[in-house]
Every structure is written in C-alpha cells, then in structure tokens.
Amino acid sequence: MKELSLNILDIAENSVRAGAKLTSIAINEDDEVIKVTISDDGCGMTEEVLRNVTDPFCTTRTTRKVGLGIPLLKLAAEQTGGEVTIVSRHESEYPDTHGTTTSATFFKNHIDMTPLGDINATVVTLIQCNPHIDFLFTHQFGGKTVSLDTRELREVLGDVPLNTLEVIMWIKENLNEQYNGE
C-alpha cells in the first residue's frame, strides 16, 4: 500500500463486511506517534479467527475474507517500530457488545513510515459505497481536530441518501475546509 489511508480504507471495509452499523476511524497524532484506531459494532471474530488473522498464509475458507489486509497494516506499522493490536468480541458470545477494534501505532519519523496520504478520499469513498451505514471520523493533530459524523448528516438529510452526488461533494469540501481552515 502506498498510503496509510489505503490501509485504513481496507480495514474499514472489513467492518462493513462484518455488518457494522457504525464504524469509527480515529487518528491521533503527536510529534512522534500516529495511532490509528478502527472500531466497529459488527459481528466480531471468534478467538480462533482472531488468532489467525495476522497470518497471511492461514486464510482457510472461514477466514478468507480477512486475507492480506491486516498483514499489510501490520507490516506498515512494524516497519516503523510500531505495532497492531486487535480486540474482538464475537456475537455468539457477546450478543450485545460485539465488534472489533483494530489499533495500529506508527513512529512517524522513522524512515520507513508510509505517508498518511489522502485520508479524505478514504472517508468519502467509504460513505459513497456504504450509504446505509454510519461512519465517525476524527483526526487529531497539532492541537486541531477534524471530524465528521454521518449520523449528524443523516439527521439533516432525512431520506436523501448520503451518496447523493451533492452530498458527497459537500462532505469532501467540508473535510477540505476543516483541514485547510484556521
């Protein structure tokens, strides 16, 4: 992956496929570390799936949908001295609190740090392709917070789908303004 934002898109797609209603993407940056946390209220993973999830060669039929996404994220984090941790509660054991949280830390001054890239495009793509579910995006850096919550937009939009072109353009510009404004 050329950009971290592509890894984030890929991992968030796992949440979509897990049937999540709400997927949160949080990026917290300080001078040294970027922490990316993707958490969802999807079906979660059983302990057995979770054990194998970072092994690219252990994709049996039941774990096939996991594939290379997490190994690639792990590689991107570990090559900077960081790490990936995954906590998951499967719906069979946790009927009310199921879901998965994937956290990755990156040491951003490391020479092998992958640039974050176009995170706006990732957020917009997720909403474009999954207008029926919600995303909460927050990015904290340098004393600033950029955020977008599709639940708030949905409240305003009523029956108008989130992936209506005008709405997608509004989201894109809103994020651009938050990043580039004072």
Next chain:
Amino acid sequence: MKSLAELAAIRDKMKDKVVIREGSQGIRVVVGMATCGIAAGARPVLNTFVEEVAKAGLSDKASVTQTGCIGICQYEPVVEIYEDGKDKVTYVKMTPEKAAEVVEKHLKGGKVIADYTYKA
C-alpha cells in the same frame, strides 16, 4: 465553511429527484475494492467514476458502487458495468484516465471500449 444549513438546502433540492432515481432502471458501475483492488489503485478509479458520471450529467442514470474481490487480482483495478438487457462488461487494469474515457464513450456514448476489457 460548509454548514449544515447548506446540507439542508441540498436535501430540499434533492427530495423530488430521489424518487425518480429509485424508480429508474440504471447502469451500475461496480469497482472491486478488496485489498487487491485498493492496493492496485481502485480508490482514485472509483472517485473518478463518481465525478465524471456527475460531469456527464448521468447521475440519475448511473450509480457507482463497490464489490469485494472478483477473483482476477492480477488485473486490478477491475470495474464491472451492468446494464439491463446487456451483457456485463468487465474492464481491467483501470486508471482514473481510463475511467473518464469509459464514462464518456461507454456510459454516455453506448460504445464498449474493447481494448480495456478482460479477455479470458
């Protein structure tokens, strides 16, 4: 600043249109967005389709969405075009430039660009 008031204005403008779109028989542009597709550059391809479909005035006729791995990872980014009464067309090794061309020639002009399609 893009305000929620502006969003409300979009809602009021779109209300009538939504009904039309849901009832119409459209073209579906489906982009492979599994790990293989994303790594190969599917995101800018999908975003280009969204923008070009809008520019061509086809927003009411064509929708852009995603799917998982189609199974031909070496040909990613892969884009499938579904249209009622026609065979599915599969475009491979797509780029934003090719995507713009597909919107212009295929979606708007009705002509499949054979050079970009998958040949088994």
